[in-house]
Amino acid sequence: AFVAGVVFAGVSWATDARACHETTVCMSWRAYFFDSGVGEDFLLPDFDDGDPTTPDTSSVRAIGARILLIPPAPEPPISTALNEFGCVTFETQFSEGHKMLVYADAVVEGVRLRPSLGIAEPPGGPTFQDYFWEVHLEGLGVESTAFGYIDMENQVESSDSQARIIPIMAAVTATIRRFKELDAMPPLLASDETLILHYTPAYGNARCACAGLSTSRLEIGADSHREKFVIAHELGHWLHSRWNVGGVGLYDYTPELRNHTRI
Numbered sequence: 341a342f343v344a345g346v347v348f349a350g351v352s353w354a355t356d357a358r359a360c361h362e363t364t365v366c367m368s369w370r371a372y373f374f375d376s377g378v379g380e381d382f383l384l385p386d387f388d389d390g391d392p393t394t395p396d397t398s399s400v401r402a403i404g405a406r407i408l409l410i411p412p413a414p415e416p417p418i419s420t421a422l423n424e425f426g427c428v429t430f431e432t433q434f435s436e437g438h439k440m441l442v443y444a445d446a447v448v449e450g451v452r453l454r455p456s457l458g459i460a461e462p463p464g465g466p467t468f469q470d471y472f473w474e475v476h477l478e479g480l481g482v483e484s485t486a487f488g489y490i491d492m493e494n495q496v497e498s499s500d501s502q503a504r505i506i507p508i509m510a511a512v513t514a515t516i517r518r519f520k521e522l523d524a525m526p527p528l529l530a531s532d533e534t535l536i537l538h539y540t541p542a543y544g545n546a547r548c549a550c551a552g553l554s555t556s557r558l559e560i561g562a563d564s565h566r567e568k569f570v571i572a573h574e575l576g577h578w579l580h581s582r583w584n585v586g587g588v589g590l591y592d593y594t595p596e597l598r599n600h601t602r603i
Contacts, residue, residue: 361482366427368399370491371507373568383514400510401426404447412437438477444505448516452534455505466536471502501539504565508537511568515575526582548574550581
């Protein structure tokens, strides 16, 4: 497991060990993109160092991410998912000592996002990766909200696939939410619809194998995982395919499709 970052609520509260209090924790994917600030940019960087040769930092709430919350004993673990704001609210009698495992496995607007790794078209189906990050929680006060980030110190330079899935999760989550804001999302094609986020370290560029009714695959190469506009472009093919009810999403909108979307 990787330690993602420490969450601080800002104030450490003294709590009665016999009395539970309600607290909220919100998590975000912290990504480093090379193409921030270009055109009509909806995913603005939180920090821009002014150097075009270095990636900027963007944070995207980890909407729908699967988590395992491990409080101090004797409280039992809580297995759940972050809500539509990337947050979870729970009761605890402790202000510190909690640990949260955040998984790269999320449901965003009804679509499950799951990372896989390997060659572009693995025989026998995808090799799903159960990536998770360990976050230590401190200073959880009464009716307070703490904010944390899923990050890795070597995310930019590392060739580690776990580090490289962070910006992919961020870009895909933000783009699907943008589709929803534009009222461009059609009904789900299946109750178990899954979008596989397939990182291919041996391949360049990106593409979308989007014709599956319940499972599509977004393939992101080693030269594209920090380019959010490339990822969003491939998600456009996925969106076309969903409007085409599983057809290959390679074509321009037909007049019928334009009547249903506002992209």
